[in-house]
Amino acid sequence: MVEERDIVIIVAGMVGMSLALLLRAQLSETIGVTLLEGNDLSIPADFQDTYPAFDSRTTALSYSSRRIFENIGIWELFENNTSLINSIHVSSKGRFGSALLTSNDYDLPALGYVAENLALGSVLLRSISDSSEIELLGSAKVLNVKSIGKAGVSLKINQEGLVKKFKTKLLIVADGAKSKIRESFAIDSTIKDYRQDAIVTNVEFERPHMDCAFERFTESGPLAVLPLLGTPSQPNRCSVVWSTNPERAKKLENISLGKFKILLQKEFGYRLGRISDSGERSRFPLSLIKANEQVRQGIVIMGNAAHALHPVAGQGFNLALRDAHELARILSNAVSQDESLGDLKVLESYRLARLRDQEIIVTASDILPRLFTYRNHFVGLARSIALASLDILPPIKNRLVRHAAGMSF
Ligand SMILES: Cc1cc2nc3c(=O)[nH]c(=O)nc-3n(C[C@H](O)[C@H](O)[C@H](O)COP(=O)(O)OP(=O)(O)OC[C@H]3O[C@@H](n4cnc5c(N)ncnc54)[C@H](O)[C@@H]3O)c2cc1C
Secondary structure, eight states: OEEEEEEEEEOOSHHHHHHHHHHHHHSOTTSOEEEEOSSOOOOOTTTTTOOOTTOSOEEEEOHHHHHHHHHTTOHHHHHTTEEEEOEEEEEETTSSOEEEEEGGGTTOSOSEEEEEHHHHHHHHHHHHHHOTTEEEEOSEEEEEEEEOGGGOEEEEEEETTEEEEEEEEEEEEOSOTTOHHHHHTTOOEEEEEEEEEEEEEEEEESSOOTTEEEEEEETTEEEEEEEOOOOSSOTTEEEEEEEEOHHHHHHHHHSOHHHHHHHHHHHHOSTTOOEEEEOOOEEEEEEEEEESOSEETTEEEOGGGTEEOOGGGSOHHHHHHHHHHHHHHHHHHHHHTTOOTTOHHHHHHHHHHHHHHHHHHHHHHHHHHHHTTOOOHHHHHHHHHHHHHHHHOHHHHHHHHHHHTTOOO
């Protein structure tokens, strides 16, 4: 038997879950939303009471992301789990020139927010589980997917040993940068290996971060230090994303805690005093991966499956959330005008609406890490002047902040 669905999203990653909630908020109840995930979806029961002191990845959320989550009524669930970014200090190691961006100078309550992925993911998953209007299928492995033209997409899944067949008007592919589903549709991607890996860890400093994020450009790659919520035993916690060449990153991942602290301190300096502790380290190889097509009849490619970026500007999730917000809006309009959800014309209008924002953010996150790794003296001088003048020229700074906050679109 083939079961019919309106919209199926693969999988329940950060983008897939956010999109499911946005669709549910925008579409009428007559349109079904199904979320398929290969993993077991049990929620860590204790995440609300205990912060794992040194969990690995965190996400810097822009002001636009806050507004999107506010619109669907779930921002307040994040609020207790996020720290504020009220200022950003940008500097270049071994060069003069730095810039300070502060929320007071702009009409924004904060420049951004930092959430630990475990907390972010748990809130999203809990909101979905609490909504009886989103069909959530965990432990569901996709066996195959096939385009069936105007009728949409057919898929076969194996859920805990039970094989099920579906036909959906619209399939949304959000299974990450190395998307198997994107591959199944023979949608090629353009890949640029940055020859950089990010070392991600949480660190306790001697002095409070005062809600300031630091972006420090070094010759081997950018180093970001983001403010985290403190715990009673670690009040000055920060999240570190340290991008460097793969050989060095492998060493940094495996050296002793003592050596790691010394090297990080050397790279970051003493702005927050001594590093007193540092947690588990994880390593993420960095590439720019862009799907060569984001829409086809009955298919949309989203999130990292559509565009996976260098984390230098902390924009990957924020950009994808703006994509998801726009897709939900366009599909809602399509429904009210009796258009089919998977109609290529409808999906093309989504692609066109998102083109400019995607181009600006992808280009910026591609140029930034390269610009600051040039060893050439004149380029080094130019970037020092650029950083220094950023502090002197408010209009440029203003535009930069508006882009980073996702408010230019
Ligand atoms: C170091 C680092 C720091 C970042 N910091 C920020 C930031 O501060 N702000 C920001 O906006 N963005 C940031 N990003 C980008 C952000 O993490 C991504 O944009 C976001 O995770 C995309 O979500 P997604 O759901 O599309 O894909 P993913 O989270 O990549 O994956 C989706 C899902 O696919 C499934 N999946 C995919 N592949 C496999 C597999 N092989 N096996 C099992 N399951 C699989 C998993 O269930 C996963 O949850 C950062 C990225 C990195 C690497």
